[in-house]
Amino acid sequence: MYSELCERLQLDHALFAFSHCRDVVAAVSNGGGMGVLGAGWMSAETLATELDWLDRAVGERGYGVDVVIPQRYEGMEESDPQALEQRLKAQVPAAHQAFADRLLREHGVPEWPEGEQEAPPDLPGATYATALPLVEEALRHPKCRILVNALGTPPPEVIEAVQSSGRLIGALCGRVKQAVAHAQAGLDFVVAQGGEGGGHAGEISSIVLWPQVVDAVTPLPVLAAGGIGNGRQMLAAMASGAAGVWTGSIWVTVAEAAGEPAQKASYLKATSEDTVRSRSWTGKTARVLRNAWTEAWDKDASIEPLPMPLQFLVSADARRRTERYAGAGDTQAVAMNPAGQVIGQINEIESCREVMYRLLSEYAEALVRVSGLMPPES
Ligand SMILES: Cc1cc2nc3c(=O)[nH]c(=O)nc-3n(C[C@H](O)[C@H](O)[C@H](O)COP(=O)(O)O)c2cc1C
Incomplete structure (x- = not known):
């Protein structure tokens, strides 16, 4: 599964994996996808430790960092x-x-x-005041190739800092108008997350949202998120015009994920x-x-x-x-256990490598099956 975005980011597969766990991020990046570390709950000191570790773990590969700077929140004007x-x-x-x-x-x-x-x-990093030190830390690490923001268009100075460092910046959206706002602000890509996805989520389902966002922001690359847990769902995303898939829930139970056994059992x-x-x-x-x-x-x-x-x-x-x-x-x-509806498809612990292999082979099989659905030439 390859798109122009893979070329820009030197990926083998247009498969993005959001995780709070550095081992998952490293495993996906080393497998040729793009692991993205969720930094929203970390202090800048913790993030520095995690990124130093990732720098050693990913060799020549890169990774992403995800922060949470909401567009609107109580106390926005306070910067300390x-x-x-x-x-x-x-x-x-x-x-x-x-x-x-x-x-x-x-x-x-x-x-x-x-x-x-x-x-x-x-108070996690989910305010401008607490997220800015995370952005600054991410930009100290050359192997951090993308920065992604949740809950709104990142502020202009963050966009400028990321892009002028040669990295790409994207943001999540759950509605078409948010995607348009991201495009107008000059972001490099958009992650369109349907309401079935885990974590902060809107109301519109993926199958309705993805093609609408693609049409609204084309030629900007769109990563499809929300409800992707097998290769058939990946093909549906790519058929909707996506430049890749962005996944979250499928990584919460993998062997490399740091969750406690009781939490993994709940999932x-x-x-x-x-x-x-x-x-x-x-x-x-x-x-x-x-x-x-x-x-x-x-x-x-x-x-x-x-x-x-x-x-x-x-x-x-x-x-x-x-x-x-x-x-x-x-x-x-x-307990707080973020998960999308796709969690119902996950019933056993697999390694990241097994998940990636399964997704990509299911995707190829589905592609062959769908290609065979054309009427016979007369
Ligand atoms: C445990 C968990 C935590 C999440 N936390 C964040 C976050 O901090 N920032 C963010 O951009 N997205 C977060 N998300 C959403 C993911 O980035 C992704 O968009 C979503 O999981 C995709 O839908 P899926 O769960 O169906 O794969 C989280 C998702 C999960 C499952």
């Missing part, structure tokens, strides 16, 4: 990360924190060990009906595995999730405690 966090924390109603704490208590999630400093940050047993678009984790609709946490926030009429990034603060303790104690008691009932 610490001041922003303090100000946002003061805005979180006590009732919201109490609601979250009660859910963790009811499901027996152990407390974070007292006095332990090493905790993931309350493996989920069907395509077990995901929901919920505002309960970040304040914007994100597709995750449905569980007691999402049900409580989405169904309890007495409380509404706060807008991003305030809900991040409300869910911070839940995220870090359920990650640390993933296998304890009933923790998975209140």
Whole structure:
């Protein structure tokens, strides 16, 4: 599966893999695709460590970095990360924190060990103030070949910094008008993610969104995302005019992914009906595995999730405690497990190499089958 984008990025396959796990990113890049590291939840120091490791792991290959700079969020005008966090924390109603704490208590999630400093940050990199240091770190690494932004068109100074360094910059979109805004801002490619995809997701399904985005931004390359877990789905994407596929959910259960066994078990047993678009984790609709946490926030009429990034603060303790104690008691009932509907197709642990081999051979088989559907020449 090859497109002009492969030539520009020196890839063997137009297969992009989003993952928070450096081992997955390295394995996909080394297999001839493009691994993209999700940096949105990291501090700049952690990202530096991860990218130093990747620089050694990918040899002559490259990789991508994904950041989250939302177009609109509470406290946008504040550029100092610490001041922003303090100000946002003061805005979180006590009732919201109490609601979250009660859910963790009811499901027996152990407390974070007292006095332990090493905790993931309350406010992830999902604001301009917290994402900018991540962009700067990514640009210090020559093997980082693309930067991708979620939740909006990146600011002009970020576009300029990335492009003038010789790299490509793209952004995700879930609607045609967002894709047009990305194109008008001068991005190099667009990732069109249908609503069935994992993580932040809109309402329009992939099969409807992809060709519309392709038509709206052509000749800009479009990567198709949302619901791709086998070669037939890849062919559908390429038939829609995509220049490649961008995948997320298929990597959460691979052998190389860092997830705890209990979290991987939740993913493996989920069907395509077990995901929901919920505002309960970040304040914007994100597709995750449905569980007691999402049900409580989405169904309890007495409380509404706060807008991003305030809900991040409300869910911070839940995220870090359920990650640390993933296998304890009933923790998975209140854990954040982003996944798209395609998770229902994933029922066993494979290596990245096996996934790539399977996808590409299924794609070739599907292509041959479809080519044979032409009427016989008379
Ligand atoms: C666990 C998980 C976390 C995600 N986090 C992000 C993120 O931080 N930034 C981003 O651009 N996309 C994120 N996404 C969305 C992926 O980049 C991708 O667009 C999506 O997974 C594609 O749909 P699929 O899940 O059906 O493959 C995430 C997806 C998953 C499954």
